[in-house]
Structure formats: C-alpha cells, structure tokens
Amino acid sequence: MKLVxxxxxxxxxxxxxxxxxxFDVAGMTVSExxxxxxxxxxxxxxxxAEYTVDTVPKARLEVLVDDADAADVVEVVVTSARTxxxxxxxxxxxxxxxxxxxxxxxxxPQAL
Amino acid sequence: MEINSGDTAWLLISAALVMLMTPGLAFFYGGMVRxxxxxxxxxxxxxxxxxxxxxxxxWGYGLAFGDSVGGLVGNPSGLFGLSSxxxxxxxxADTPVLAFVAFQAMFAIIATALISGAIADRAKFSTWxxxxxxxxxxxxxxxxxxxxxxxxxxxxxxxxxxxGWIANGLKAIDFAGGTAxxxxxGAAALALVFVLGNRHGFGKEPMRPHNLTLVMLGxxxxxxxxxGFNAGxxxxxxxxxxxxxxxxLAATAAAILGWLFVERIRDGHFxxxxxxxxxxxxxxxxxxxxxxxxxxGAVVLGVLxxxxxxxAVSLKNRFGYDDSLDxxxxxxVGGLVGxxxxxVLASSAAPAGVDGLLYGGGFDQLWRQAVGAFAVLxxxxxxxxxxxxxxxxTIGFRVDHDDELEGVDLTLHAxxxxxxxxxxxxxxxxxxxxxxxxxxxxxxDTSAAQTPATSQExxx
Numbered sequence: 001m002k003l004v005x006x007x008x009x010x011x012x013x014x015x016x017x018x019x020x021x022x023f024d025v026a027g028m029t030v031s032e033x034x035x036x037x038x039x040x041x042x043x044x045x046x047x048x049a050e051y052t053v054d055t056v057p058k059a060r061l062e063v064l065v066d067d068a069d070a071a072d073v074v075e076v077v078v079t080s081a082r083t084x085x086x087x088x089x090x091x092x093x094x095x096x097x098x099x100x101x102x103x104x105x106x107x108x109p110q111a112l
Numbered sequence: 113m114e115i116n117s118g119d120t121a122w123l124l125i126s127a128a129l130v131m132l133m134t135p136g137l138a139f140f141y142g143g144m145v146r147x148x149x150x151x152x153x154x155x156x157x158x159x160x161x162x163x164x165x166x167x168x169x170x171w172g173y174g175l176a177f178g179d180s181v182g183g184l185v186g187n188p189s190g191l192f193g194l195s196s197x198x199x200x201x202x203x204x205a206d207t208p209v210l211a212f213v214a215f216q217a218m219f220a221i222i223a224t225a226l227i228s229g230a231i232a233d234r235a236k237f238s239t240w241x242x243x244x245x246x247x248x249x250x251x252x253x254x255x256x257x258x259x260x261x262x263x264x265x266x267x268x269x270x271x272x273x274x275x276g277w278i279a280n281g282l283k284a285i286d287f288a289g290g291t292a293x294x295x296x297x298g299a300a301a302l303a304l305v306f307v308l309g310n311r312h313g314f315g316k317e318p319m320r321p322h323n324l325t326l327v328m329l330g331x332x333x334x335x336x337x338x339x340g341f342n343a344g345x346x347x348x349x350x351x352x353x354x355x356x357x358x359x360x361l362a363a364t365a366a367a368i369l370g371w372l373f374v375e376r377i378r379d380g381h382f383x384x385x386x387x388x389x390x391x392x393x394x395x396x397x398x399x400x401x402x403x404x405x406x407x408x409g410a411v412v413l414g415v416l417x418x419x420x421x422x423x424a425v426s427l428k429n430r431f432g433y434d435d436s437l438d439x440x441x442x443x444x445v446g447g448l449v450g451x452x453x454x455x456v457l458a459s460s461a462a463p464a465g466v467d468g469l470l471y472g473g474g475f476d477q478l479w480r481q482a483v484g485a486f487a488v489l490x491x492x493x494x495x496x497x498x499x500x501x502x503x504x505x506t507i508g509f510r511v512d513h514d515d516e517l518e519g520v521d522l523t524l525h526a527x528x529x530x531x532x533x534x535x536x537x538x539x540x541x542x543x544x545x546x547x548x549x550x551x552x553x554x555x556x557d558t559s560a561a562q563t564p565a566t567s568q569e570x571x572x
Contacts, residue, residue: 044320045379047389047438048426051318 001096001109002070006061007033008081008089013059019080025063025073026112033060039087058089064099064112116206119348123211126344130218133337134161134225140330140388141229144437147322148519149233150529156228156240163244164224168217169194175253176216177261183277185254186261204264205347215344216260222341223252223293227496229437230301231308231509234516237524239509243499247300251495252292255488259292284484285464285477287356288345290400290451291488298444299489300496301435307500308510310434312517319436324384331388335364338395342402352463356402360395363414367394370418378422386422389442393421396446401454404464409457417449448485455481 008016013030020028034055041054065073070093077091101111138157142150164172174188181187190196194213202209224244228235261275278284278291286292311319321327342360346353371390372382397417398410405413425441428434435441455478458468467473503509510516515523522528 045375045381045383046321046385048375048379048422049429050379051320 001099001112002065002067002093003096004061004063004065004070004073004077004091004093006063006077006081006089006091007035007058008061008077008091009083009087010057010059012081012083013061016061016077016080019076020063020073023073023076025065025069027063029062031060031062033058037087037090056087064096066109066112114206115203115208116348119205119350120207120211122349122353123207123215123344123347126340127211127215127218129337129340130215130222130344131337133218133222133334133341134158136330136333136337137222137225138330139326140334140392141232141437143323143326143328143330144229144321144385145232146319146519147529149521150322150326151525151527152237152520153228153232155237155525156235157225159237159241160225160228160244161221163241164221164248165217167245167248168220169213172220172248172253173213173216175249176220176256177212178273180257180261180274180276183258183274183281186257207347212347215347216256219260219289219293219341220248220252220256223256223289223297224248226293226297226439226443227301227304230305230435230439232436233311233520234308234510236507236509236511237520239503239507242507243503243509246499246503247496250499251300251492252296255296255492256292258488259286259289259484278484278487282480282484284451284480285404285454285458285466286400286451286484287403287464288342288399290396290447290454291484294396294399294443294447295451295485295488296492298440298442298447299492301439302433302444303493303497304500304509305433305435305440307497307504310432311436312513314434315429315432321385324388327388328384331391335391335395338364338399341395342399346403352403355407355463358407359398359402359405359410362407363398363401363410363417364391364394366411366414367391367397367418367421370394370415371422374419374422389421389425389438390418393418393442393446396421396443397450397453400447400451401457404454404458404462404466404468406459406461409459409462413450413453413457416453417446420449421446444489448489451481451485452478455479 006016017028034057036055039056041052041056043050043052061077063073074091074093082088098107099111100107134157138154141157142154145153171188171192173194174191175186178186178188178191194210196202197209197213204212224247227247228240258276258278261279263271263275263280264273266272278286284291339357339360343353343357346356368387368390371386371393375386376382394414394417397413401410401413421442424445425438428438428441454468456469458464458466458473458477459471460467466477468477469475500509511520511523
C-alpha cells in the first residue's frame with residue numbers, strides 16, 4: 001500500500017475531491033497547512049505598520065491506496081489541482097507497512 | 113421644579129447608549145490584540161465598569177459635581193452614596209438629578225477604560241483594577257469637574273452650586289468631553305506606556321490584530337453609543353441634541369474618508385482597520401465641537417481629524433514607544449484636533465453661539481481652547497505618571513516575562529478565548545476528581561495500604 005500526500009492550493013480541494021471520487025478512492029484526509037516553496041508570502045499593513053507573512057496557506061491531502069492504484073491517483077490529483085501558476089504544490093507517495101480499520105480490526109488492503 | 117418626561121427619557125436612553133460604548137471599546141480593542149490576550153484586553157474594560165460603577169455612586173459623583181472647591185474639585189460631602197438625591201425635589205434642568213448621575217457615570221467608565229489600550233498584553237489585572245479606582249478618584253473626577261460642572265443658579269440668578277474652572281472661568285467649549293475624556297485618557301495612556309515599558313518583541317515581532325471583524329463590530333457599537341454621548345450631552349430632547357446628532361454623523365463619516373485617503377496614498381490600500389480607526393478618530397474629534405460647528409464645519413473637522421490621527425498612529429513606531437492600540441494617536445491627537453478646531457470652525461449659527469477664527473471671531477475662543485486642552489494634558493500626564501510609578505514600584509504593574517510570552521489570558525485569567533482545535537481537548541477537573549475518588553473508594557475496599565497515596569491524589 002501507498003500513502004499519497006498532496007500539498008495543494010486550498011481552493012482546489014473541491015476539484016480534487018470530485019476527481020478522486022470519480023476514480024473511486026475510498027476516502028481521504030484534508031488538513032490545513034502552511035509553508036513556502038517557490039511561492040513566497042505576502043505583506044499586510046495595519047495602521048501603517050507593514051508585516052510580511054512568510055508562509056502561504058495550503059491544503060494537505062492524504063489518501064491511502066493500493067500499490068497498483070498509486071500512480072493513477074497521483075496523476076488524478078496532479079491534473080485536478082493544476083492551475084499552471086507558481087504555488088500549485090507537490091504530490092508524493094510513501095510506502096505504508098500496515099493499515100488497520102479501527103471499527104472492525106481488518107488489516108492490509110481490506111482496510112482501505 | 114417640574115420634571116420634563118421627554119428630556120428625562122432621552123437622558124436615560126442616552127446613558128444606556130453611552131454604557132454600550134464600553135463593551136464596544138472592549139471589542140474594538142480586543143480584536144486588535146493577539147489571540148493570546150484578547151480576554152484580558154476585554155476584561156480591562158469590563159473590570160473598569162465594575163470599579164468605576166461602584167466608586168461613582170460612592171464618591172465619584174460628589175467629587176465631580178459637588179459644590180466647587182476653588183473650581184478644582186467638587187465637595188462630595190452630602191453626596192456620598194447619593195442618598196440625598198432620592199427625593200422628588202432632586203431635580204435639575206427639568207430632569208431628575210439621578211438621570212444625570214447615570215449619564216455621567218458612563219462617561220467616567222469609558223474615559224478610564226480607554227487608557228487600557230496603551231498597555232495591552234502586559235499589565236497585571238489586579239493592579240489595573242486598583243489603578244482605575246485611584247485614577248478615577250484623583251484624576252478623572254476632578255477634571256470632569258473642571259469641564260462638565262457648570263454653575264447652577266436659582267430663579268434670581270444667584271449661583272447656588274459652583275462648578276469647575278474650565279467650564280465657568282475659562283469658558284473653553286468642550287461639549288461632550290474632548291478634554292475631560294479624550295485628551296485626559298490619551299495623556300494618561302502615554303504616561304502608563306512610559307511606566308510599564310514596551311511589550312517584549314515590540315517592533316521586532318509581528319503583533320498583528322487577531323480579529324478585524326471584532327474591531328469593526330466594536331467601532332460600530334462605539335458609533336451607535338456615541339450618539340448618546342454627544343446628542344445626550346444636550347441634556348434635553350431638543351434642537352441642540354439634533355444638531356449634535358447630525359454633527360456626530362457628518363464628522364465621523366468624513367473621518368472614515370480622511371483616514372482611508374491617507375492610507376491609500378501612503379500604504380497603497382484602503383484597510384478595514386483604517387475605516388474602523390477613522391470612525392473613532394472622527395467621533396473623538398467632534399466630541400468637544402458637536403454643539404459649536406455647522407454640519408459643514410463638522411465635515412471639515414472630521415476629515416482633518418481622520419487624516420491627523422492616521423498620521424499620528426505611525427509616530428509610535430518612529431519614536432519606539434509601545435502605545436499598543438494607539439490611544440495617544442487616536443484619543444490624545446483626535447481630542448486636541450477637535451478641541452482646538454472649535455476655536456477655528458465654531459460658528460455662531462450653532463447653539464454654542466461662538467464664532468471661531470474662520471468666522472471672524474479672532475483668536476479669543478482659540479486661546480481658551482488651547483489653555484483648556486494644555487491644562488488637562490499636563491495635569492493628566494503628570495498625575496497619571498506618579499500614580500502609575502507608585503503602583504509599579506510597590507505592587508508591580510507588569511506581569512512576568514514568561515507570563516507575558518505565554519499570554520495573559522492563560523496566565524492571569526486561566527482561560528483561552530477560542531477553542532480552534534477540538535482535538536486539543538479539555539477535560540473536566542470535577543469529573544476527573546469524581547473518577548479518581550471512585551477509584552480511591554474501590555482501592556480502599558481491597559487494600560488499606562494504598563490509602564495514603566490515593567488521598568494525596570484526591571487532594572491534588
């Protein structure tokens with residue numbers, strides 16, 4: 001099994017979720033994240049005092065998939081999250097040793 | 113004297129409107145601090161409602177409005193606790209004296225609460241409460257007497273109760289408190305900044321407002337309440353109140369534009385914090401002038417006040433003093449602009465019946481305004497510095513370094529304003545105690561040897 005992790009633009013979550021649903025993934029986890037890559041932060045002004053905010057808000061997406069599906073899921077995420085501008089994010093996969101469904105105790109691919 | 117029910121109703125409603133300004137101020141200030149100290153910021157306003165509300169009825173009203181001792185302070189004898197004002201004959205200017213007592217109580221509360229913005233994130237709450245009592249008694253009540261206590265006369269014109277020196281001797285025009293409230297609180301705020309010092313990290317670390325929607329809500333409540341503050345200061349439901357009301361609208365509207373204009377030119381953007389700040393700057397500016405300028409004069413005053421304050425708030429960064437929420441830049445500067453502009457923009461067409469410099473009145477009113485403003489500024493600054501210094505050197509006015517970094521909401525009040533992450537969890541201590549007590553009971557049954565350890569647990 002593989003864990004597909006994606007850092008994407010927050011407003012792209014809906015597009016990516018719709019595309020993943022069409023691909024029949026069983027579930028996903030979304031959390032808020034912030035950081036920087038090539039896209040840097042911005043500046044804000046409060047009563048004339050300027051602040052730079054160095055990190056950019058992003059969404060972090062995690063999907064557990066079968067080894068065989070990993071490459072396709074990555075492709076689906078990349079295609080649906082792309083705007084073509086700096087700051088579109090990154091997608092990577094990591095190997096997963098074991099997965100357990102909490103409710104039933106099922107293990108491995110059955111728990112996905 | 114007959115009670116006029118319309119006037120009384122307006123005065124009581126105005127008092128309630130002014131009361132709402134202090135919670136409004138709490139929101140306005142609370143949104144501007146970081147999330148770790150918003151409750152403390154708001155509590156400084158609410159705590160002031162507690163302390164000043166109590167001492168006002170005990171001795172504050174007497175010090176402010178008792179028969180004058182040399183124009184400097186009221187003689188509170190006979191007015192302690194206000195019992196002497198309960199009778200049907202306690203009537204002044206067609207309204208029960210107690211309605212005026214209520215109205216002026218709210219002024220004392222907001223004036224004191226205003227100061228707290230300068231010492232955000234770092235003041236001991238206990239010392240703040242003591243400060244409000246001392247400052248109210250030694251600074252606000254006497255200065256309110258100077259400005260708001262007018263000579264009272266009987267039917268023959270003889271003075272029965274003497275008032276303060278600025279209102280009756282100097283005859284500076286301060287309709288609703290540009291000097292007594294705003295210059296006073298602004299100068300006091302500056303003094304406390306010098307006593308307490310800057311926040312750790314001031315000028316180096318970001319100290320962005322954590323919730324600008326709270327700031328906007330606070331500004332809205334302040335404006336709403338301020339109609340009671342200014343129009344209510346007519347003390348009658350009459351034409352003066354209506355003119356003060358319209359001027360409070362016109363100047364404030366213009367000040368929003370003035371502040372935003374400066375921001376657009378200087379920083380490149382119209383900001384919501386700028387609009388909210390412009391509202392307060394305009395309200396402060398028109399406060400002393402609400403009965404002495406025409407609506408067009410109010411617009412001019414508002415634009416100038418908004419622009420002046422917008423520039424003034426950037427000075428603290430240049431000079432390096434941490435007036436955290438710009439009490440000096442908005443209230444001291446706005447109060448000075450409004451009070452001095454009365455001497456320039458006053459028109460005899462308005463109820464005060466005085467012409468300023470622009471209307472051919474010469475410098476006569478302008479110097480009266482300047483003397484009144486300067487006197488309040490200097491006395492408030494010096495007296496507040498002494499009070500603050502003594503409190504700081506005795507019981508301490510500032511929290512520990514670590515407590516400040518951790519955030520005063522948690523370290524002073526044992527609370528946090530927002531539960532943004534449910535997963536952080538909060539467990540009921542009472543439930544945990546009940547649980548460990550039940551466990552202790554079980555163990556007690558099975559093994560008496562464990563009793564010492566479990567009773568220690570329960571005690572903890």
